Amino acid sequence: MARKTMIEAIRDAMDVMMGRDDDVVVFGEDVGFFGGVFRATQGLQAKYGTRRCFDTPISELGIVGVAVGMAAYGLRPCVEIQFADYMYPAYDQIVSEAARLRYRSNGQFTCPLVVRMPTGGGIFGGQTHSQSPEALFTHVCGLKTVVPSNPADAKGLLIAAIEDPDPVIFLEPKRLYNGPFDGHHDRPVTPWSNHELGEVPEGHYVVPLGTSAIRREGSALTILAYGSMVHVAMTAAAETGVDAEIIDLRTLLPLDLHAIQASVRKTGRCVIVHEATLTSGFGAELSALVQETCFYHLEAPVVRVAGWDTPYPHAQEWDYFPGPGRVGRALLETMAA
């Protein structure tokens, strides 16, 4: 085992799978020779050749469109969209094609495809390098949606995604690439090498899609979070002293509803945190599910803390980002309710 950054873990997952399975191919904008703008694919072209890892024209539609065709052929493409903010041109191919191919052809054609994309803010990327569009995928039946929060999970989940027989949207919180950023932007970030979840097993292993992880056990309140918000939640719990149970969802769809239910029934309180804009965000679905399945156990309203319903601004980045301050206040209010 070795400590790895999240980017290294993601690269490792692709490397392992390209080594094991000749049908795994990797491509996207700047992904080949350069190794991707975040360097997730660095070295893969040199190791596996241009046939397995290559640069594409700047057409997200084209990237996903050819990937659907390749997947139908029998390959397992794992493609990169440079920023999640640029996935919209590919949205039709994802929603109307990748997600529905198995169903509409009654299984004659399938689409084992992974679409990786960096998400979230915190790098002063402004409104077009900061988005978290997960809810636009969870509404689409036929897709699975994954958001890792640390290197160890990222590798195991990405391997599971590549091996999955159906299309998987793999969202990478870019602010976590180098460390477990908790929203305290004015403090240095611990590198992954100092974090236990930076410990990434060698070789092939899987974190099954649809399983969550409890990051902190607690009895007073349940926090549902994923991606960077897991670390924000950990910090908020520590700073407020609220004995929160923190569930890292890892996969949004399929969702580990059992774990959520068990926790909320125990604590009676629930706070949901995400970085995406509030309205119709994935938090709405979580809130509805918690309320539907734990109604008689709830002692306080289920609360959502999320990005505001504005585009992600450049200068006001830290006013927008739902950091430990805002999450902490929600914890205290929910405890007081």
Added chain:
Amino acid sequence: MARKTMIEAIRDAMDVMMGRDDDVVVFGEDVGFFGGVFRATQGLQAKYGTRRCFDTPISELGIVGVAVGMAAYGLRPCVEIQFADYMYPAYDQIVSEAARLRYRSNGQFTCPLVVRMPTGGGIFGGQTHSQSPEALFTHVCGLKTVVPSNPADAKGLLIAAIEDPDPVIFLEPKRLYNGPFDGHHDRPVTPWSNHELGEVPEGHYVVPLGTSAIRREGSALTILAYGSMVHVAMTAAAETGVDAEIIDLRTLLPLDLHAIQASVRKTGRCVIVHEATLTSGFGAELSALVQETCFYHLEAPVVRVAGWDTPYPHAQEWDYFPGPGRVGRALLETMAA
């Protein structure tokens, strides 16, 4: 006043606005000479000329993309996407451009644009002529989303949408074009000429965006619905005898939260109905909001009745459509809870 079908009411709204304002232009696939596959624009080209109403190439991206440019110029385009299922190629222009132009240019450029599209099933259109993608718009800040349930509203809302200074997504439940279809597919549908909301005022009038309407007053339970589901809900209430208050949301964003809150605080119970797939549908947002704002008044879990999380099937259309049977069961269960 005259009785009109919903298609006639929609056409009337465009006609009124084209007559009043030379900047209103109407275009889309088959929209010009033919008058649209649902005939919503019939006669407009003959009346206002090809300069104001014309056919476009089959490119939803192009239709919305040129409309954004025209709106920035100062026109008020009201464009048609032939079926909501075909809006995905235009999604980038809607989300990344139309919705954000005012914000990112600090109001230097704006986008008074209406995108009309027929939604919903019930016409044996299969998975690509039946979708209800409203939640994909309500998650996008900068957009307004409207779903009329009858001719009188459709005209007033569409006029309000065309006059609105910001982009409006106007979703037309196609199964309502000719009558208030309630989900009883085995019975003949009352034509709008026999329905009071088929009474469409002449000339210019507005139904303000963001206002809901109570279709049935009741004290036992609140039903939140929009589009065709309003009529399904009316029927379910009548058939079960549950004294439901039925709120026709009309505008999903901005949402008339006051009316919802007032009703649910009164009844203590809430059932949400929509035709779109359940997970991450707009019902999730409604459920979350009801729970957040009425928690201490709720006597039973807020329940969602929605399309299943599968593509809209062709043969099993009536198994998929959330008709009065399914809604009625939810009413009775919620009353019993």
Added chain:
Amino acid sequence: MTEYGPLKLHVPEPAVRPGGTPDFASVRIPRAGSVARPPVDADAETIRDLAYSIIRVLNRDGEAVGPWAGLLSDEALLAGLRDMMTLRAFDARMLMAQRQGKTSFYMQHMGEEAVSCAFRTALLPGDMNFPTYRQAGLLIAAGHSLVDMMCQIYSNEKDPLKGRQLPVLYSSKEDGFFSVSGNLATQYIQAVGWAMASAIKGDTKIAVAWIGDGSTAESDFHAALVFASTYKAPVVLNIVNNQWAISTFQGIARGGSGTFAARGLGFGIPALRVDGNDYLAVHAVACWAAERARRNLGPTLVEHVTYRVGAHSTSDDPAAYRPKTESDAWPLGDPVIRLRNHLTRRGVWSEDRHRQTEAEIMDTIMAAQREAESHGTLHAGGRPSMRDMFEGVYAKMPPHLRRQRQMAGV
């Protein structure tokens, strides 16, 4: 600077509208046999003129002439005629079935039968078509089960797609027919990806993409040309220009370019136009383009010039947007009659044989229809189950769908 007058929006209009007299005088039709046949490895730059002409083999007298002629045996041609006649009869029966309420929707091929029927004969086992809704000839020429096709149209209990798809949106992996999408054009770029996959694996299979004239305006068309051009994908990119896109004449999609084939020129992709109502010409061009793909020479763009004689679908009436007699005026004639005349001229066909074959085909189709209907039609008899609706969204049903299926009581 000088003064400029007011600008004016140009909106293309068809030559005639309902009530007018059809006129195709502006459509330039070169003589059969007059277009050269370059070697398959010819440089795209040297054959740009093929994008502005029309490759034709059958002349007015029913003779096969010129450098693109001579590729097909009597038997192959007789089979081709039978395929086209079968497709036409199949359409007629299914159109009627739709009118009788046995299904919700149908789309016919009238006038365009040669395109898909002839193209299919240039393909090898393993090749894959990415068709639109108007290429059922690919299935018929492949000998696909008519009963299966009808069961799909009826969405009945034997529907291979379990009632999930709109009628005519067939899928047959076995017969090299990719699942048709209800969304236009999306399959065009997928075909390129499939072809790239074949090249990545070092296989020999090629892909064939299909799109309508109107749909070339969609983004996927551009993406397909970009990717095919960059990676020299072994794919044939077909455009079926049947002059109409529902109510919209082809000038709206084509704009100021002379032809749709010309779209390929900016990508360095060899682009050919072919008489789509000429079985022999379509076959010859298909072989040429497929040969390029198989020899790793890259993509070819083919515009099939034809005419949609019928309505767009059972949902529209063309009399609202074009003269009723426009199809009679179409200068490239009818593909069935033209091949029939050629076979007669070749001495292997006669009025009698034709009538007899027609009757045989009708028998076959009626028998297939009886069998299909024994498994149900859309509103009567056997139907796919509600369970089928929940299956197949994923390989393995996730918990939330299992819960929903339980709620639905199935």
Added chain:
Amino acid sequence: MTEYGPLKLHVPEPAVRPGGTPDFASVRIPRAGSVARPPVDADAETIRDLAYSIIRVLNRDGEAVGPWAGLLSDEALLAGLRDMMTLRAFDARMLMAQRQGKTSFYMQHMGEEAVSCAFRTALLPGDMNFPTYRQAGLLIAAGHSLVDMMCQIYSNEKDPLKGRQLPVLYSSKEDGFFSVSGNLATQYIQAVGWAMASAIKGDTKIAVAWIGDGSTAESDFHAALVFASTYKAPVVLNIVNNQWAISTFQGIARGGSGTFAARGLGFGIPALRVDGNDYLAVHAVACWAAERARRNLGPTLVEHVTYRVGAHSTSDDPAAYRPKTESDAWPLGDPVIRLRNHLTRRGVWSEDRHRQTEAEIMDTIMAAQREAESHGTLHAGGRPSMRDMFEGVYAKMPPHLRRQRQMAGV
């Protein structure tokens, strides 16, 4: 059928990679003055060769030659040189400001200054550019306030865009500069729509669209060509081919076509290539294309052949993907030096004047910078408010946003 060998995926590669010796031998550069200048109403078919050549005015000796020369006065040329020098100095200062942590991000124009600076001079008040992030020369040549530009870059309290946008994504309705989107290519089709609107209203304003070589692969590019071709929109469609798209060489987007301009041929749109490092040539071609638009003759596609000398942005280092000295080998030289040489040759410029002007410009820019910084930089001093973050999502703030603003306590 014969036996076929295994297929192979073709992936284009640049001639050299880091460590190699730069070599542009394969780039065909026609002699200055050698390309004909057709009348603006020439039929697109008759001028197809312009899509494969390069229009050039300045020759090696700094003379302006050929049919595209002679349009600009000494004064105009001197102003042009000053614009380019200003842009270059502005870039240098802002690049340094970014390195000093005064903002998050910057993108420079080094080597491409002539393209936007010269093009701007062909436009009239009311015309609208739909630029990418690499056309700040349009603002500078329009005399736009440098302070405002810097305040946008610093996202400070005087930022005209209130801190909402990434640096360099300017917007100026007044100076005909449409709000730059962070999403590539989206503005290309909007430009066509804006131009159509002008035609619908019978106005005289034209639109100018801008896109990078790499971004021509996006769908919006296709949509723009389709709509511009169909409605003959009064728009100039510019492609700035600076050879690179971040780390990706232009061969990946261009594929098998000879040039990017060639993309226009399939749409019947006149397509020209111009030496993008030649101020006079860019100006002449811009006038020609704008004239076509103003005379209702429709769209023109212009490929500006240039070279991105600097990094893509402050986020990358080109040494990782191309030889360090590649820019020195670029055969079209440096636009500032070339115009300077021409002016010297014309006898209106000197070494001294150049140095003096450089110093003046630097003074102006430093003064602007001081003023801008007095209003704050990204992490220090005045900044846009949190209220600004909630404003302007809609014309009128809807209730849910008011609630959120209250929750945020502002």
